[in-house]
Amino acid sequence: MSEKIAAMDAAMMNAIDIPMPPEKDPYKGTDLANAEHFAERYRGELRYCPQGKKWLVWTSTHWSRDNKKKAERLAGKMVRSLYEDAAKHDEPGRRRQISRMANRLEGRNPLMSMLHLAKSYLAIDPSELDTDLWLLNCGNGTVDLRTGQLMPHQPEHYITRCLPVDYSPDAKCDAWRAFLGSVFGGNSELIGFIQRAVGYSLTGDTSEQAMFVLHGAGSNGKSTLLTILQNLLAGYARQAAPNLLLAKRSESHPTGLADLFGCRMVVSSESGEGRQFDEALVKHLTGGDLIRARRMHEDFWEFVPTHKLWLATNHKPGVKGTDHAIWRRIYLVPFNQTFYDVASGKIPVKDPTLTEKLRGELPGILRWAVEGSLAWQKQGLAPPEIVRQATKGYQTEMDVVGQFLSECCATDNPAAVVKSKDLYEGYRAWCQENGESPETQRRFGQKISDRGFVRVKNNAIWYRGVRLLAGVTGGVGGSKLFYPETPITESSNAMNGNHPPVPPVLSH
Structure with a gap:
């Protein structure tokens, strides 16, 4: 049976005239053939990114934007090589064919047409670039941060970045270590944390x-x-x-986000006093979700973030949110030392040549950072107590509602109650007295509820589990809202009936 089927298949194949594609001829001379020839010849040196509308060129260390029109120079180089190819052929007809092809390509329009068609053969998506998050490209090779080992540069990695520093596992950085010791007061735990944070930022x-x-x-x-x-x-x-990281009246231009593409470290400096973090943006930029951005005159595109945010500031930016989602992201590193000019007569003295000295140790600092990356992979960031306490203090300082509750309210009796309106008036008065900007009543109420105080509606809105302390100022004309010092019980205030809890006595 199987032999009959095979015979029938053979007969059918013989009966059907199946056209075979012509063999590719690199010297055919058509625009399409020229583009294929060019792409095949320079595949190891050129790629084209349609989203950015840019050629990428291999520099021997990494892929870089073709800002010097190397693609056009390579097209010209191919034309010259065609004349050389023609000279190598013994057949006169073939030599003439290749020479005519080269001669035609010397015109700008045919050359540009070839380049234009070649883009599709050499196209690469941005998502294919810098895909290995653990490779760090250096001047003399690529470091695999998983092992700390150096390997030769490889175009197949499609890395578009390169450090201006060679990696040496034997390089030293004595001045850098001394600098860190001075800045952090010899706190070895804090210095170790900084090393792990920098090592994490290499990846x-x-x-x-x-x-x-x-x-x-x-x-x-x-x-x-x-x-x-x-x-x-x-x-x-x-x-x-x-x-970029601070709250603004209008939305940031997406080019600011496009600048983050492919970066490992993003630095922001010196936020002004009284500024607030754009908390939603900070969460988004540190969350790992796709970021949508574009550069000028480009279409929108998306990328996976690889950056770590570092902010240096004399003033702590405001953080209105009290949720874990924002505060688990923040690591406040205190810089408590001060360095003085020689003329001041104070110590420690500032070294005006320090930056140049440290630049001379970049290979050693790179080794120190790679060691930090390996340490981070073993133990995580592991912030020391000084960072945990500084961050906790920052959170307490930013929690205005929490400060008000701590100073003006008692929260130790779950049966205590306070009228929502009175609590908010007391809060507003406290904010005015302390130079704080009060939240809206709705947002204030939400923050009170978020802390676990139960909202009860009974002729008015009340909160259970919190009461104002006696003497708290609030209300029209600065009235004092006196709440009983004696704990209020549910039964004594008829919370389960149509009567509200015992209201405060309003004193003028």
């Missing part, structure tokens, strides 16, 4: 969802620290667009 991994806030008065070393790290990671590091 494209964002699993920590962290933002590092370096805080302290001026002349304390935080700017020098970030300057050296930016010098070290040039190509992988970027200065953020001004005020």
Whole structure:
């Protein structure tokens, strides 16, 4: 049976005239054949990114935007090589064919047509670039941060960044270590945390969802620290667009977000006093979700974030949110040392040549950072007590509603009650007295409920589990809202009937 089927198949194949595609001739001379020939010849040196409308060229260390029109030069180089190819052929007809092809391509229009068609053969999507989050490209090779080992540059990795520093596992950085010791007062745990945070920032991994806030008065070393790290990671590091992380009246232009593409470290400096974080944006930029952006005159595109946020500031930006989602991201690093000019006569003295000294140790600092990356992979960021306490203090300082409750309310009796209107008036008066901007009544009420105080409606809105302390000022004309010092019980206030809890006595 199987032999009959095979015979029938053979007969059918013989009966059908199936046209075979012609063999590819690189010297055919058509626009399409020229484009295929060009793409095949320079596949290892050129790629085209349709989203950015840019050619990428291999530089021997990494792929880079073709800002010097190397693609056009390679097209011209191919034309010259065609004449050489023609000379190698013994058949006169073939030599003439190739020479005519080369001669035709010397015209600008045919040359540009070839380049235009070649784009589709050499196209690459941005999502195919820099895909290995654990490779760090250096001047003399690529470091695999999973092992700390150096390997040769490879075009197949499609890396578009390169450090201006060679990697050496034997390089030293004595001045850098001394600098860190001075800046952090010899606190080895804090220095170890900074090393792990920098090592984490070498990678494209964002699993920590962290933002590092370096805080302290001026002349304390935080700017020098970030300057050296930016010098070290040039190509992988970027200065953020001004005020990118801070709340603004209008939405930021998406080009500010496009600048983050492919970066490992993004630095922002010196937020002004009284400014607020754009908390939704901070969460988004540290969350690992796709970021939608575009550059000028480009279409929108999406990318997976690889950056870590570092902010150096003399003033702590405001954080209105009290939820875990924002505060688990923030690591406040205190810079408590101050360095003085020689003329002041104070110590420790500022070294005006320090930055240049540290730049001379970049290979050693790179080794230190790679060691930090390996340490982070073993133990995580593991913030020391000084960072945990500084961050907790920052959170307490930013929790205005929490401060009001702590100073003006008692929350130790679950049966205590307070009228919503009175609580808000007391809060507004406290804000005015302390120079704080009060929340709206709706948002204030939400924050009270978020803290677990039960909202009860009984002729008016009340909150259970909290009461105003005697003497708290609030209401029209600065009236004092006196609530009984004696704990209020549910039965004594008829909470389950049509009567509201015992109201406060209004005193003028």
